[in-house]
Amino acid sequence: MNAALQLKDVHKSFGKTEIIRGVDLEIREGERHAVIGPNGAGKSTLYNLISGRFPVSSGAIRLRDQDITNRSAFEINRAGLCRSFQVTNLFHRMSVLDNVRCGALFSLGHKYAFWKFVSRQKDVAERADDILERIGLSGKRDWPAGMLSYADQRALELGVTIAGGGDVILLDEPTAGMSHSEIAQAVALIRRISTGKTLMIVEHDMGVVFDLADRISVLVYGEVIATGTPEEIRNSAQVKEAYLGTEAT
Amino acid sequence: MTAPGTFVARYGIWIFGAVLLLIMPHVFTSSFALNLMSQMGVLIIFSLAYNMLLGQGGMLSFGHAIYFGLAGYFTIHYLNFVYDDIAPYIPVSLFPLLGGCVGLFFGTLVGYVSTRRAGTTFAMISLGFGEMVTALTLILVAIFNGEDGIQTDRVVGPEPLGISYGPNIEVYYLIAVWVLVAAAAMYALTKTPFGRMSNAVRDNPERTEFIGYNSQRIRWLAFALSSFFAGLAGSLHAINFEHVGFEQVSALTSGLVLFMAYIGGVGHFAGPVIGAVLITFLNGTLTTYTEAWQLYLGVLFVAVIMFFPGGLAGLIIMHQPIWRIDTRLLAPLTVPYLLFIGALLVSLIGFIGLVELLIYKTSRLGAAHDLTIFGITMDPSGVVPWISFAIVMAVGVYAIRKAFPVAAGAWNTAIDQARARAAQ
Ligand SMILES: Nc1ncnc2c1ncn2[C@@H]1O[C@H](COP(=O)(O)OP(=O)(O)O)[C@@H](O)[C@H]1O
Ligand SMILES: [Mg+2]
Numbered sequence: 201m202n203a204a205l206q207l208k209d210v211h212k213s214f215g216k217t218e219i220i221r222g223v224d225l226e227i228r229e230g231e232r233h234a235v236i237g238p239n240g241a242g243k244s245t246l247y248n249l250i251s252g253r254f255p256v257s258s259g260a261i262r263l264r265d266q267d268i269t270n271r272s273a274f275e276i277n278r279a280g281l282c283r284s285f286q287v288t289n290l291f292h293r294m295s296v297l298d299n300v301r302c303g304a305l306f307s308l309g310h311k312y313a314f315w316k317f318v319s320r321q322k323d324v325a326e327r328a329d330d331i332l333e334r335i336g337l338s339g340k341r342d343w344p345a346g347m348l349s350y351a352d353q354r355a356l357e358l359g360v361t362i363a364g365g366g367d368v369i370l371l372d373e374p375t376a377g378m379s380h381s382e383i384a385q386a387v388a389l390i391r392r393i394s395t396g397k398t399l400m401i402v403e404h405d406m407g408v409v410f411d412l413a414d415r416i417s418v419l420v421y422g423e424v425i426a427t428g429t430p431e432e433i434r435n436s437a438q439v440k441e442a443y444l445g446t447e448a449t
Numbered sequence: 450m451t452a453p454g455t456f457v458a459r460y461g462i463w464i465f466g467a468v469l470l471l472i473m474p475h476v477f478t479s480s481f482a483l484n485l486m487s488q489m490g491v492l493i494i495f496s497l498a499y500n501m502l503l504g505q506g507g508m509l510s511f512g513h514a515i516y517f518g519l520a521g522y523f524t525i526h527y528l529n530f531v532y533d534d535i536a537p538y539i540p541v542s543l544f545p546l547l548g549g550c551v552g553l554f555f556g557t558l559v560g561y562v563s564t565r566r567a568g569t570t571f572a573m574i575s576l577g578f579g580e581m582v583t584a585l586t587l588i589l590v591a592i593f594n595g596e597d598g599i600q601t602d603r604v605v606g607p608e609p610l611g612i613s614y615g616p617n618i619e620v621y622y623l624i625a626v627w628v629l630v631a632a633a634a635m636y637a638l639t640k641t642p643f644g645r646m647s648n649a650v651r652d653n654p655e656r657t658e659f660i661g662y663n664s665q666r667i668r669w670l671a672f673a674l675s676s677f678f679a680g681l682a683g684s685l686h687a688i689n690f691e692h693v694g695f696e697q698v699s700a701l702t703s704g705l706v707l708f709m710a711y712i713g714g715v716g717h718f719a720g721p722v723i724g725a726v727l728i729t730f731l732n733g734t735l736t737t738y739t740e741a742w743q744l745y746l747g748v749l750f751v752a753v754i755m756f757f758p759g760g761l762a763g764l765i766i767m768h769q770p771i772w773r774i775d776t777r778l779l780a781p782l783t784v785p786y787l788l789f790i791g792a793l794l795v796s797l798i799g800f801i802g803l804v805e806l807l808i809y810k811t812s813r814l815g816a817a818h819d820l821t822i823f824g825i826t827m828d829p830s831g832v833v834p835w836i837s838f839a840i841v842m843a844v845g846v847y848a849i850r851k852a853f854p855v856a857a858g859a860w861n862t863a864i865d866q867a868r869a870r871a872a873q
Contacts, residue, residue, distance in 0.1 A: 251659060273658035283659060291652040294645075302649045305642045306661030312670055314643035364660055 202229045203262070204368050204398040205250065205281075210259030212242075212249055212422075219245050221422035223259070227368075232399040234409045237419035238443060243402045244286050246419065247372050251283045252276040263368065278306070282366030286373045286402075288353045290360065292346030296337050299345050299356055300328045303363025327363060334389065335359040351382050355389075362393050369394055371401045375408060387412060410434070418443055463633065470625040474618055483617050485733045489726050490624035491686045494631045496709040496721035498678030503707075504715035505639060506671040507651030508564070509572045511703055512579025513679055516556050518698030519582070520548035520680030522593060524687035528601040538606040541614050544688060545627050545681045552680020553673055560672035565665055567654055579703055586695040598694025601687075614688070624685050631678055636718055638674065647671045708746065712753050714760025723761050740812075741804050748800075767860070774867040785859040789852040796845025798823065802838030 205227040212220035219242045227233045235243055248254045250261055252273035261269045268276050291299050301318060304327045305311070310318070318324060332338045335355040340348065345356060358374060374390060375383045387408055390401070403409050409416060410430045417427040420442050426433060433439055473486055495517055502508040524544055530536035539547065563574040586593040593599065604615045612619055638644045646667050649657050654664040687693050696702060705728070713724020728746070735742045757764055771778050802822055809820050809829050820829045827834045 253655075253659075272663075274661050274663050277659055277661045285656075289653065289656045291649045291656065293652050294648055298645055298648070302645055302657070303660045305646065310642040312643050312646070312666065314638055314641045314670070314674065316642070317637070317640045318642055318645055319640065360656070360660065 202264075203227065204229045204231075204264060205400065206262040207246075207250070208260045208262075210246075210249060210261060211257045212245060212254065213257045218257075219422050220249065220257075223419070223422070223424050225417060225424055225427070227398060227400050228415075230396070230398055231414040232394060232401065232412055234413035234416045235400065235402045235419055236404070236406075236409055236416060236443070241419045242422045243419055244372055247283060247370055247402070250276075251281060251370060277364065277366065280366045281368045281370065282361050282364050283370035284357050284361040284372055284374060286376065288350075288357050290345040290353060290356060293344055295342050296345055296348070296356055297328060297332065297341040300331050300359050300363050303360040304328060304331075304365070307364040307366075327365075331359045331363050334393065336385075336389075351378055354378065354386070358386075358389065358393070367397045369397055369399050371399070371403075373402050373404060375403065375405055383408065463629070466632075467629055470628065474621055480617060481733075483621055485729065487617065487621045487624050487689050488733070489729045490621070490628045491682050491689060492706070492709060492725040492729050493628055493722050494685070495679055495682035496706050496713065496725040497632055497635050497718075498675045498682060499706045500710045500715055500718075500721045501635060501638070501647075501671055501675040501678070503710055504717075504720065505644065505651065506647045506668060506675075508567060508668060508672065509707075510575040511572060511700065511707070512575040512577075512582070513675070513706060514698050514700070514702035515559070515579055515582045516552035516676040516679040517683035517686065517702060517706075518586070518693065518695075519555055520551040520683035521687035521693035521697050522586075522599065523551045524548050524684040525599045525601045525691075525693050526592075528603060528605055528687075529599075532602065532605050540609055541603055541605070541688060542609075542612070542623055545684045548684020548687070549677045549681035552683065553677040556676020556679070557669075557673045560669045560676065564668035564672050567650075567664075567668065571668075576700075579698075579700055583695055583699045586698055593695065596695060598692055598696075600692040603688050603691055620689055624689065627681065627685060631681055632722070635678060639718065643667070643670060643674075708750050712750060712760055714762030714764075714766075716759050717762035717766055720760050720762030727761070739801075739805065739808075741808055744804065745801070770871075771863050771867045774870045778863050778866055782856075782859050782863055785852070785856040789849070789856040792845055792848030792852045794845075796842050796849055799838045799840070799842025799845050802834070803842065806834055806838065 203226045205225075207223050207225040210220055210223045211218060223246065235246070237243055245254070249256050250268075252268070252271055252275070255270045259269070260267065263276065263279050263281055266279055268279060268281075271279075291302060294302070301324055304324055305318070308321070308323045308327065310316070310321060310324065329338070332341055335358055337348075337352060337355060337359065340352065345353065348356060354374065354377070358371070361371070362369060371390065375386045378386060383405060390399070391412065401409075401412065403412075413430055415427060416430055416433045417424050418433065418439050419425075425442055426436050426439050428436070470490075474483055477483070477486065499510070499513050502510050502513065524547070527536055527539075527544070527547065528541075531538050559578050563571055563578065566574075587595055603620070604613050614620055614623065639648075646657060646662055647670075650662075650664045650667045650671075657664045657667065683693075683697065686697065709724035709728050710721045711724070712728065713722065714720030731746070732742065735745070739745070753760060759766065768779065768782075805822050806820070806829055820827055820834075822834075
């Protein structure tokens with residue numbers, strides 16, 4: 201099995217406190233890999249290290265055959281990795297459509313161009329229409345992103361993330377704060393957008409995790425204590441003790 | 450794609466603008482008015498350029514006059530060089546392009562340093578560069594000629610199509626053409642990938658990094674392009690006045706363009722146009738009546754920032770959802786708005802009266818003779834004028850406090866009705 205993403209002995213300290221304490225992790229090409237763990241375990245921090253938001257304190261991160269350790273966020277994104285944020289992170293004064301278009305522009309080669317109109321670019325329009333359709337926001341394309349409801353903002357967060365067409369997708373608690381029916385919709389959407397791609401997802405809802413994931417890693421206090429199929433994780437005594445037992449849902 | 454409806458919707462405002470620019474000198478024919486309108490044109494371009502930074506890119510600059518002024522200096526020198534046969538002839542009509550390139554050059558240079566950070570750091574660096582360049586223009590006398598500045602004669606070389614740029618009206622039309630070209634170009638820029646990403650960096654620079662963009666690169670590009678148009682405006686300023694001095698690079702001009710953009714409204718493309726026209730008009734007309742014009746401008750600025758942060762354009766735009774649904778919904782707003790404006794005027798009269806009295810009393814010339822304010826002659830040494838203006842101002846402020854909630858309430862009602870109608 202080829203690894204799409206590989207972390208080797210990754211450490212991260214903020215000041216004196218070590219938050220990530222030696223993580224080894226392999227995300228296989230094409231799999232859906234869930235990361236679970238209690239609040240404050242360091243899941244979002246791990247994402248921030250992988251996606252280039254923070255530099256690592258030590259260790260190495262590879263995206264396929266490229267070393268992306270401590271590269272800048274935009275270089276990592278251009279290499280094909282895209283991520284969403286736990287706290288919605290949009291362009292709030294711009295329209296829904298423009299949010300999605302911005303997500304697509306660079307990857308479609310339009311980069312910093314100031315000699316062509318966005319609205320005349322067929323590829324951008326097609327990509328944006330497709331994504332708006334998928335995230336169910338076609339009808340609100342002209343709304344300012346800041347005026348959307350919470351659930352719609354979460355959907356747009358996903359849309360902006362995948363608009364660049366990256367094939368390694370990192371989602372940070374995409375269903376947090378959603379109602380049951382909204383979660384069901386979101387899971388169906390995540391399943392669709394990750395088909396044929398590699399997905400890493402941080403999720404608290406165990407129903408979602410066991411439904412979606414091919415493999416699961418458990419992160420506790422900055423360490424991966426177990427990685428395996430949903431079956432293996434469910435039956436692991438160590439995981440039960442450290443995590444599932446205390447937070448059974 | 451070009452059905453007549455969409456054609457008018459898309460280009461109507463531009464055609465209207467062009468016609469307006471064309472006929473204005475025939476409506477206001479005095480040379481004073483012509484000069485004022487030429488200045489307005491120059492400052493429209495400059496404040497639009499400034500808003501590429503502030504409104505579009507989220508960068509607050511306190512030193513954007515650098516590019517305006519340096520292009521002006523360059524223009525004057527080049528005209529003199531042509532006059533002395535040192536430099537090759539270029540038609541005066543194309544000088545603004547040259548000035549633009551000067552702005553672009555310095556903007557690229559300074560922007561490389563200043564746009565690495567946004568927010569406060571950027572603002573401070575811009576202030577520093579502004580002071581530096583102002584100091585240089587005073588120190589390097591051989592180039593900038595100190596406080597006197599440099600001058601030229603714009604009538605130089607052959608006269609293509611019989612245009613010599615001797616008469617001011619020809620300069621007005623030169624400026625008018627460049628206003629249209631520059632405004633159209635800057636508007637078009639907002640629709641490009643660069644323009645959209647400039648907005649994105651304004652809203653959320655961090656997220657742009659996770660969709661493949663280097664946010665510093667976008668700010669730098671915005672800064673350089675904005676400096677190009679600032680330089681273009683500066684060159685026109687030089688041609689118009691045939692003189693450039695250190696004021697044109699100084700904090701005075703940087704502050705003025707900031708005021709124009711803010712008072713006009715940074716959130717809308719046309720906001721700075723409104724600001725430039727209004728401020729230039731007030732500047733040109735009020736300075737003949739009062740010494741305190743700068744003070745009033747400051748008060749206007751503070752009032753807009755505090756009460757109408759969207760500027761004048763913002764005030765207009767907040768009614769857009771209403772008139773889109775039905776213009777008749779605007780009718781109930783008339784009385785409350787007029788009451789508010791009336792209250793504003795009353796308090797303004799009181800305030801201006803007090804300020805003028807104060808200036809008169811404290812100035813060395815404030816001797817025995819009478820003072821005329823608003824056409825009323827009074828004896829400033831007595832207490833009656835002071836008390837009267839104080840009462841007028843107090844009444845005005847009281848009326849504002851009563852009228853504002855009414856006006857705001859009327860707007861709320863109208864917008865609710867519009868929303869309800871839209872939801873049907
Ligand atoms: N930028 C930061 N500076 C200092 N501490 C941080 C920073 N980011 C996260 N932390 C700390 O790291 C720990 C893990 O946080 P986080 O990665 O958000 O956990 P999770 O996503 O698993 O809930 C928390 O204790 C948090 O306070
Ligand atoms: Mg988290």
